[in-house]
Amino acid sequence: MSEGIVYWLQQVLNALQLGSIYALIALGYTMVYGILTMINFAHGDVFMVGAFFCFLAAVYLGLPFVPTLLLTMLGAALLGVMIERLAYKPLRHAPRVSAIITALGVGIFLENFTLALAPYPKNIPMLLENVTWNLGGVSLSSLQLIIILLSLGLMFLLDFVVHRTPVGMAMRAISWDKTFVPLMGVPVDLIISITFAIGAGLAGAAGTMYGLAYPVIDPYMGIMVGWKAFISAVVGGIGNIRGAMIGAYILGGVEIMVAAFLPSTYRDFVAFTLLLLLLIVRPYGILGSPRIQKV
Amino acid sequence: MALLTATNVRHCFGGLCALADFNLNLETGELMGVIGPNGAGKTTLFNLITGVYRASEGSIQFKGTELVGKTPHQITALRIGRTFQNIRLFRDLSVLDNVRIAHYAQADYSPLEALLQIGRYRREEQRIIENSRRLLAIFHLEALAGETAKNLPYGLQRRLEIARALAIGPELLLLDEPAAGMNPNEIDLLMEFILWIRKEFNLTILLIEHQMKLVMGICERMKVLDFGETIAEGPPEVIQNHPKVLEAYLGEGPVG
Amino acid sequence: MKSALHNGREWLAAQRWLLPVLLLAGFGLAFAIPEYNLLNKYVQLVVMYVGINIILAVSLNLVNGYMGEFSLAHAGFMAVGAYTAALLTMKVLPVVAYPALFPVAILAGGLVAALFGLIVAVPSFKTRGDYLALITLAFLMIVKSLIENIDYIGGPRGIPGIRRMTTLPWVFFWVVVTVWVVRNFVYSKYGRGVLSIREDEIASDLMSVNTRRVKFLAFTVSSFFAGIAGGLFAHLLQFISPRVFDIIKTTDILIMVYLGGIASIGGSILGAATYTVLLELLRPSTVAALLSWLPAIVFEPLNEHVIKHLGVWRMVIMPLALVLVMIFWPRGIMGLREFRWFIPKRDLEAHHRIAAREEKHGAPHGH
Numbered sequence: 001m002s003e004g005i006v007y008w009l010q011q012v013l014n015a016l017q018l019g020s021i022y023a024l025i026a027l028g029y030t031m032v033y034g035i036l037t038m039i040n041f042a043h044g045d046v047f048m049v050g051a052f053f054c055f056l057a058a059v060y061l062g063l064p065f066v067p068t069l070l071l072t073m074l075g076a077a078l079l080g081v082m083i084e085r086l087a088y089k090p091l092r093h094a095p096r097v098s099a100i101i102t103a104l105g106v107g108i109f110l111e112n113f114t115l116a117l118a119p120y121p122k123n124i125p126m127l128l129e130n131v132t133w134n135l136g137g138v139s140l141s142s143l144q145l146i147i148i149l150l151s152l153g154l155m156f157l158l159d160f161v162v163h164r165t166p167v168g169m170a171m172r173a174i175s176w177d178k179t180f181v182p183l184m185g186v187p188v189d190l191i192i193s194i195t196f197a198i199g200a201g202l203a204g205a206a207g208t209m210y211g212l213a214y215p216v217i218d219p220y221m222g223i224m225v226g227w228k229a230f231i232s233a234v235v236g237g238i239g240n241i242r243g244a245m246i247g248a249y250i251l252g253g254v255e256i257m258v259a260a261f262l263p264s265t266y267r268d269f270v271a272f273t274l275l276l277l278l279l280i281v282r283p284y285g286i287l288g289s290p291r292i293q294k295v
Numbered sequence: 296m297a298l299l300t301a302t303n304v305r306h307c308f309g310g311l312c313a314l315a316d317f318n319l320n321l322e323t324g325e326l327m328g329v330i331g332p333n334g335a336g337k338t339t340l341f342n343l344i345t346g347v348y349r350a351s352e353g354s355i356q357f358k359g360t361e362l363v364g365k366t367p368h369q370i371t372a373l374r375i376g377r378t379f380q381n382i383r384l385f386r387d388l389s390v391l392d393n394v395r396i397a398h399y400a401q402a403d404y405s406p407l408e409a410l411l412q413i414g415r416y417r418r419e420e421q422r423i424i425e426n427s428r429r430l431l432a433i434f435h436l437e438a439l440a441g442e443t444a445k446n447l448p449y450g451l452q453r454r455l456e457i458a459r460a461l462a463i464g465p466e467l468l469l470l471d472e473p474a475a476g477m478n479p480n481e482i483d484l485l486m487e488f489i490l491w492i493r494k495e496f497n498l499t500i501l502l503i504e505h506q507m508k509l510v511m512g513i514c515e516r517m518k519v520l521d522f523g524e525t526i527a528e529g530p531p532e533v534i535q536n537h538p539k540v541l542e543a544y545l546g547e548g549p550v551g
Numbered sequence: 552m553k554s555a556l557h558n559g560r561e562w563l564a565a566q567r568w569l570l571p572v573l574l575l576a577g578f579g580l581a582f583a584i585p586e587y588n589l590l591n592k593y594v595q596l597v598v599m600y601v602g603i604n605i606i607l608a609v610s611l612n613l614v615n616g617y618m619g620e621f622s623l624a625h626a627g628f629m630a631v632g633a634y635t636a637a638l639l640t641m642k643v644l645p646v647v648a649y650p651a652l653f654p655v656a657i658l659a660g661g662l663v664a665a666l667f668g669l670i671v672a673v674p675s676f677k678t679r680g681d682y683l684a685l686i687t688l689a690f691l692m693i694v695k696s697l698i699e700n701i702d703y704i705g706g707p708r709g710i711p712g713i714r715r716m717t718t719l720p721w722v723f724f725w726v727v728v729t730v731w732v733v734r735n736f737v738y739s740k741y742g743r744g745v746l747s748i749r750e751d752e753i754a755s756d757l758m759s760v761n762t763r764r765v766k767f768l769a770f771t772v773s774s775f776f777a778g779i780a781g782g783l784f785a786h787l788l789q790f791i792s793p794r795v796f797d798i799i800k801t802t803d804i805l806i807m808v809y810l811g812g813i814a815s816i817g818g819s820i821l822g823a824a825t826y827t828v829l830l831e832l833l834r835p836s837t838v839a840a841l842l843s844w845l846p847a848i849v850f851e852p853l854n855e856h857v858i859k860h861l862g863v864w865r866m867v868i869m870p871l872a873l874v875l876v877m878i879f880w881p882r883g884i885m886g887l888r889e890f891r892w893f894i895p896k897r898d899l900e901a902h903h904r905i906a907a908r909e910e911k912h913g914a915p916h917g918h
Contacts, residue, residue: 397758399758406768423740
């Protein structure tokens with residue numbers, strides 16, 4: 001293969017890896033937004049705590065990859081449900097802004113609480129034997145492959161749950177109508193908790209994979225990754241699950257391309273400019289539809 | 296002279312026309328009713344007149360000024376006041392402030408005068424307060440001036456909404472289902488009330504109703520809409536026995 | 552019991568003449584304190600930070616509280632003001648008469664920030680709520696990365712060695728100006744327009760409020776004072792870098808606003824003062840100093856096991872406190888309420904005057 005094509009394929013692989021991690025986190029934002037019309041600003045920090053759970057399971061319990069992943073997802077899911085029950089549920093009928101501020105508060109709490117317990121960045125050990133294959137010049141590592149395939153698998157699973165199961169139907173019903181659906185016997189509180197559990201669980205999975213791909217973790221790592229994932233969700237059309245995945249891969253692609261051609265300091269600049277332009281041109285995202293206000 | 300004219304107005308959402316080939320000629324001082332079943336395009340008509348929606352086709356003129364293409368606040372400032380089918384007060388603000396806000400276009404001072412409290416600012420603010428309190432007094436709401444709007448009982452909220460619309464200083468008043476949620480007794484009182492404000496404030500009134508009783512009782516002329524089309528027009532006696540109207544209202548019993 | 556307290560508050564609220572007296576006294580103190588060292592340097596510094604934070608919170612409240620939007624851009628406006636003012640005093644003004652032109656630099660910072668405010672106001676015409684929050688966030692991040700990528704203004708390293716020209720009287724002066732101007736704005740037709748936009752934008756437009764103009768004004772005034780605060784901040788801290796003005800700074804200001812209460816100038820003053828002072832009080836050195844009177848046998852273990860670790864834990868306690876405040880007072884401590892001294896007399900009277908005269912002829916009753 002010519003050098004140009006090899007280079008591009010390599011970048012595409014990198015973009016897929018980054019996009020997969022963004023997508024797993026973006027799903028949590030978009031699900032919570034869909035069901036509560038609330039931006040869960042603490043979600044990026046749940047992802048960070050997930051990475052630390054992974055560290056704990058791998059180092060202190062000495063677990064191998066699969067149990068670590070499952071334990072991390074479970075821990076993050078529990079954390080998500082706890083946050084929802086303790087901090088957000090009391091505010092469900094309060095002004096919307098109070099819920100956003102609370103989410104910001106929970107996020108800062110998680111960051112600093114983790115910082116208080118773990119003042120120094122941590123190293124996640126190699127949980128998987130990393131084999132690198134050379135495919136005609138393009139190098140593909142087993143880690144990369146696992147991250148991409150596992151993320152895709154989880155996304156398809158989620159898509160199935162949301163579109164094909166009773167729980168998913170209840171979720172979609174609540175996001176459609178908040179006045180009458182509860183009257184139909186849909187257990188709203190339970191469904192909302194399940195939504196948070198799934199979203200946080202996926203963020204936990206993202207935390208594990210991020211930790212494997214970029215092994216140094218610190219309490220503030222969730223801020224920027226969280227924002228990027230959130231941008232992905234908005235780019236795709238917030239509230240729309242498939243949109244969040246598409247948005248994440250677009251953002252991953254753009255960031256890798258920027259990093260390839262410009263100094264790395266421009267990465268955030270480009271990401272946010274993209275967001276700004278998109279919001280002005282098509283504020284409801286790629287797959288979203290405009291909301292019509294009734295007079 | 297006609298105060299408000301609409302010529303061949305059409306408004307469509309996608310393929311569905313909420314209003315089609317609509318024509319209207321409202322004379323100064325007239326009280327006209329637009330009736331029709333739910334979804335007939337009545338509120339769309341108000342939204343077109345006040346600039347919330349922009350008509351896809353046709354022309355709407357108020358005292359010879361074209362309204363299509365103007366923004367709601369520009370149109371309102373030409374002295375067209377309106378109320379809403381489902382009350383839209385500024386719920387967390389005081390009764391007085393609800394009325395004061397509607398003086399925005401009349402208050403004649405610049406941002407700089409406001410920020411530094413100079414020039415016309417004080418005089419204009421004083422005038423707005425006087426006028427607002429005068430309106431509240433007329434509507435027996437003066438004692439509630441400091442009350443938060445959402446704390447008023449339903450009937451008073453409706454009344455405050457009309458007071459707020461009158462604070463615009465309107466020549467034309469658009470009433471969107473003023474009798475919604477009222478029993479027959481209350482509707483009798485409302486009829487008396489509407490006739491009174493028309494006289495007191497020299498108004499031309501265009502009124503939308505779902506209920507026939509009110510419209511039949513006070514309007515001089517009526518228009519009947521169904522699925523965006525005008526199916527009948529004329530004085531109440533004619534409308535009452537119009538075959539197409541009876542058809543559209545089938546099941547609602549005899550009209551009137 | 553309650554009525555005694557209530558009466559006391561009523562009496563105090565009626566003594567409006569106290570306000571100018573307190574202002575004059577405040578100015579006198581602001582000059583006297585640094586001159587005669589009435590407070591130690593550290594306390595003076597904290598007082599100045601409280602002042603700057605009051606300017607930030609009151610101005611942000613205009614957009615986030617009164618108008619009900621959720622802007623995350625405030626630290627961005629602050630950065631614009633800080634960089635403009637600092638570059639002026641460091642690169643331009645030394646050539647001309649130097650310290651006398653400090654206020655010019657601060658004012659210029661405010662004006663440039665206001666210009667950026669105008670730009671951010673444009674998307675608010677069409678967008679509301681979460682999407683506007685994102686646009687303002689994007690603005691903040693773009694400002695930050697732009698500064699990082701311009702070498703002339705120090706890039707990611709920032710600008711060190713700014714002269715310390717912010718003094719207590721200057722901070723006091725700008726706090727008074729901010730509160731006065733924002734209060735004038737709020738109680739004018741534009742301010743009522745801002746409030747009506749929060750309540751129901753479409754109804755507001757249909758009540759003749761020029762919503763675009765009102766939004767322009769709100770964003771301009773708000774960002775102007777954020778720029779002023781930025782300039783004062785730069786000339787107090789003596790060092791600025793893009794990292795100083797990141798999302799964490801915005802979050803700090805947001806906390807002050809929502810803690811104090813939305814749509815309340817008094818609330819923002821309270822919120823800014825409480826938050827700033829509490830954070831300082833929770834510093835290990837402060838707590839140690841405050842508790843040093845304890846006998847050594849109690850103090851030593853306390854110091855060793857609790858106080859020394861406060862530095863980290865205070866940032867755990869503060870967000871928890873915020874969440875609790877939000878759950879129990881969703882609109883903040885003073886939400887939608889105001890100190891009566893800040894409300895123009897005209898407004899108070901118009902709201903509370905008992906119906907002195909029944910109109911000779913009113914509308915028919917009933918309906």
